[in-house]
Amino acid sequence: MTEGNKGPPIERNLGENRPIPRRDFIQGALVGAATALTGPLLKAYAADSVDFGAGAQGRPGYYPPLLNGMRGSHPGSFESAHALRDGTKPGAGLDTGEVYDLVVVGGGISGLSAAHFYRAQTSSRTRILILDNHDDFGGHAKRNEFQIGGRTLLLNGGTLEIDSPRPYDAAAAGLIKELGIDVAALKKVEHPEFYSGLGLQRGVFFDKETFGADQLVVGAGVVPAAKLLAGSPFSQRARQDYVRLNEGAIDYLPGLSCDEKKLTLSKLSYRDFLRDVAKVDPAVIAFYQPRSHGEWAVGIDAVSALDVWAFGFPGFQGMKLAPGVISRMGYTPSGYAATGGSETLHFPDGNATIARLLVRNLVPGAVPGNSVEDIVTARVDYGRLDRPDSPVRLRLNSTVIRASNVGDPATAREVVVIYLRDGKAYKVRARGCVLASYNAMIPYLCPDLPEKQQAALHGAVKAPLVYTSVALRNWQAFKKLGIADVYAPGSYHSSFALNPKVDIGDYRSPSSPDDPILIRMLRVPTQPGLTEHEQNKAGRAELLATPFATFERNIRDQLARTLGAGGFDPARDIAAITVNRWPHGYAAEFNPLFEPELPPAEQRQVVSRAQFGRITIANSDAGAAAYTDSAIDQAYRAVGELLRTDT
Numbered sequence: 002m003t004e005g006n007k008g009p010p011i012e013r014n015l016g017e018n019r020p021i022p023r024r025d026f027i028q029g030a031l032v033g034a035a036t037a038l039t040g041p042l043l044k045a046y047a048a049d050s051v052d053f054g055a056g057a058q059g060r061p062g063y064y065p066p067l068l069n070g071m072r073g074s075h076p077g078s079f080e081s082a083h084a085l086r087d088g089t090k091p092g093a094g095l096d097t098g099e100v101y102d103l104v105v106v107g108g109g110i111s112g113l114s115a116a117h118f119y120r121a122q123t124s125s126r127t128r129i130l131i132l133d134n135h136d137d138f139g140g141h142a143k144r145n146e147f148q149i150g151g152r153t154l155l156l157n158g159g160t161l162e163i164d165s166p167r168p169y170d171a172a173a174a175g176l177i178k179e180l181g182i183d184v185a186a187l188k189k190v191e192h193p194e195f196y197s198g199l200g201l202q203r204g205v206f207f208d209k210e211t212f213g214a215d216q217l218v219v220g221a222g223v224v225p226a227a228k229l230l231a232g233s234p235f236s237q238r239a240r241q242d243y244v245r246l247n248e249g250a251i252d253y254l255p256g257l258s259c260d261e262k263k264l265t266l267s268k269l270s271y272r273d274f275l276r277d278v279a280k281v282d283p284a285v286i287a288f289y290q291p292r293s294h295g296e297w298a299v300g301i302d303a304v305s306a307l308d309v310w311a312f313g314f315p316g317f318q319g320m321k322l323a324p325g326v327i328s329r330m331g332y333t334p335s336g337y338a339a340t341g342g343s344e345t346l347h348f349p350d351g352n353a354t355i356a357r358l359l360v361r362n363l364v365p366g367a368v369p370g371n372s373v374e375d376i377v378t379a380r381v382d383y384g385r386l387d388r389p390d391s392p393v394r395l396r397l398n399s400t401v402i403r404a405s406n407v408g409d410p411a412t413a414r415e416v417v418v419i420y421l422r423d424g425k426a427y428k429v430r431a432r433g434c435v436l437a438s439y440n441a442m443i444p445y446l447c448p449d450l451p452e453k454q455q456a457a458l459h460g461a462v463k464a465p466l467v468y469t470s471v472a473l474r475n476w477q478a479f480k481k482l483g484i485a486d487v488y489a490p491g492s493y494h495s496s497f498a499l500n501p502k503v504d505i506g507d508y509r510s511p512s513s514p515d516d517p518i519l520i521r522m523l524r525v526p527t528q529p530g531l532t533e534h535e536q537n538k539a540g541r542a543e544l545l546a547t548p549f550a551t552f553e554r555n556i557r558d559q560l561a562r563t564l565g566a567g568g569f570d571p572a573r574d575i576a577a578i579t580v581n582r583w584p585h586g587y588a589a590e591f592n593p594l595f596e597p598e599l600p601p602a603e604q605r606q607v608v609s610r611a612q613f614g615r616i617t618i619a620n621s622d623a624g625a626a627a628y629t630d631s632a633i634d635q636a637y638r639a640v641g642e643l644l645r646t647d648t
């Protein structure tokens with residue numbers, strides 16, 4: 002199965018050429034600036050004068066959560082970093098004269114947490130500058146906001162929710178609590194039974210390019226497998242194999258002990274397990290190929306059978322595998338299996354709520370209100386984020402291109418940080434610097450790092466993925482078809498779902514199928530046959546080369562084919578599209594298929610995060626775990642290192 006752009010020639014009117022009347026869904030001053038869905042939106046903010054402070058983010062109406070088109074790693078955010086990677090030499094930088102206690106590179110959850118921890122352990126007057134290359138803060142924890150049909154609709158453009166394979170530890174749990182998030186008490190804002198209460202179930206869409214015919218079947222996970230597949234284009238043999246895999250209790254590795262089975266499964270991809278051990282029909286393998294996209298951002302060819310077992314993939318029911326650790330080094334297939342995982346909580350904009358709470362604390366006055374409930378509908382005043390009178394400043398659209406110790410790293414007492422904004426280089430000084438950015442880019446910022454550390458940092462290849470938010474004028478088609486979400490193994494986006502219902506503070510999710518609603522679609526660009534990291538790199542290149550128009554065409558085609566029988570008309574029913582492209586998505590985690598298991602001191606993330614003079618390294622790569630708690634924990638450690646060696 003190929004994962005490329007398989008959209009057929011458009012023969013019917015999908016509405017892609019119909020201009021979406023922007024006043025339908027965008028309010029405020031941005032309307033005048035953002036004239037085309039696909040346009041270089043940053044142009045609208047182009048600075049026309051030197052401005053060390055507020056810059057574009059200080060302009061009236063600056064409110065990036067409302068922007069549509071290509072978001073996530075949006076045009077304008079990454080080009081100067083790539084130029085640096087490709088050999089462009091950074092200039093000396095115009096001296097801003099600014100001196101800080103701390104400069105944080107990266108305004109994601111890790112960078113914002115680093116600022117929080119540093120201030121908490123020093124003083125409220127501590128001067129901190131946070132620099133981020135995007136037009137919004139939060140990193141992956143990105144808010145998508147839509148004004149449609151007179152109501153505000155929210156969705157996570159990246160980080161979905163508080164959720165980790167491990168219970169949050171003291172640093173992460175402490176921060177969440179300090180921000181006022183009582184996970185257990187707030188569970189009541191979620192309504193996980195809402196759609197099932199309306200009789201909506203999971204659908205599976207078989208596409209004709211992969212399975213021979215376009216067909217939607219309804220009731221996955223609820224109706225027996227044989228019944229579910231009765232209406233599918235699967236052959237008789239594929240149906241039998243699917244039923245055997247899902248409902249059989251077969252021990253596919255008889256004669257081995259539990260640990261021997263786990264070891265075997267850890268060295269076998271799930272694709273190879275299906276093909277060579279369970280010996281299922283190729284159509285069943287094609288069916289499962291993207292099933293791992295959401296959790297690992299790669300297909301089942303690059304995820305071990307042991308890892309997917311821990312997530313409840315089928316085929317292991319008869320194998321008597323006990324939960325837990327399998328090796329001397331402590332490799333656990335998934336922490337979920339060993340610990341049950343963390344508590345979970347989904348805010349309407351995902352963990353962007355955490356980022357916004359951090360910013361509210363760091364920059365008083367920038368985010369109105371004082372509770373978790375009211376922050377969901379609060380409008381951030383971006384003009385207040387970078388003011389000279391504020392001890393903590395958050396400067397957006399600013400790509401750091403150099404972070405250097407002044408003098409010998411062993412004795413340095415100061416760092417110089419150079420960043421690019423609007424094509425110009427600026428210089429600031431500080432007593433310390435936390436790099437809460439991407440590990441793989443750090444060697445370009447700090448070329449003096451020891452070679453071994455640089456090699457380890459380069460090895461942190463993040464997995465690319467896309468969360469697409471689509472605003473629909475209503476969800477009658479979902480109601481008619483009896484579906485709330487769809488798994489689409491051969492389609493451009495491998496799944497999509499109605500936005501989970503969450504009512505918090507003044508925010509009310511849609512409740513009637515006549516209401517406008519948002520759906521979230523998942524796409525992961527993969528190239529089965531390559532190693533995981535080769536696939537990640539190829540996928541990243543593909544993402545950056547794919548124009549918004551290609552996404553839009555595929556989205557319209559996919560929704561028309563899947564929902565058409567329910568009366569869905571993409572030309573009429575799609576109100577807006579936001580493609581959250583994350584070329585540097587999930588942090589690289591240990592993958593037993595491609596890497597030897599090393600003792601802790603030799604592991605990539607441990608070698609990578611060594612302190613370098615007055616520079617320390619946070620971000621989720623430093624924990625080799627693509628989770629919010631890892632981003633927070635690493636910030637805590639990095640700040641601790643800096644403060645312990647502050648003279």
Ligand SMILES: Cc1cc2nc3c(=O)[nH]c(=O)nc-3n(C[C@H](O)[C@H](O)[C@H](O)COP(=O)(O)OP(=O)(O)OC[C@H]3O[C@@H](n4cnc5c(N)ncnc54)[C@H](O)[C@@H]3O)c2cc1C
Pocket residue numbers: 082106107108109110111112132133134135139140141142158159160161162163164165399400401402437438439442466468583585586587588619620621622626627628629630631632
């Ligand atoms: C689509 C998606 C869904 C996810 N869902 C979940 C989830 O449900 N639960 C969960 O716990 N985790 C989830 N994660 C993982 C989680 O989001 C991350 O682990 C965490 O948010 C990472 O935070 P961070 O601050 O380390 O990195 P980031 O969020 O990437 O922030 C780093 C910031 O630094 C910026 N930066 C990089 N280089 C520079 C530079 N040179 N100059 C200036 N700025 C720079 C980056 O552009 C970015 O804005 C998800 C991740 C993705 C991509």
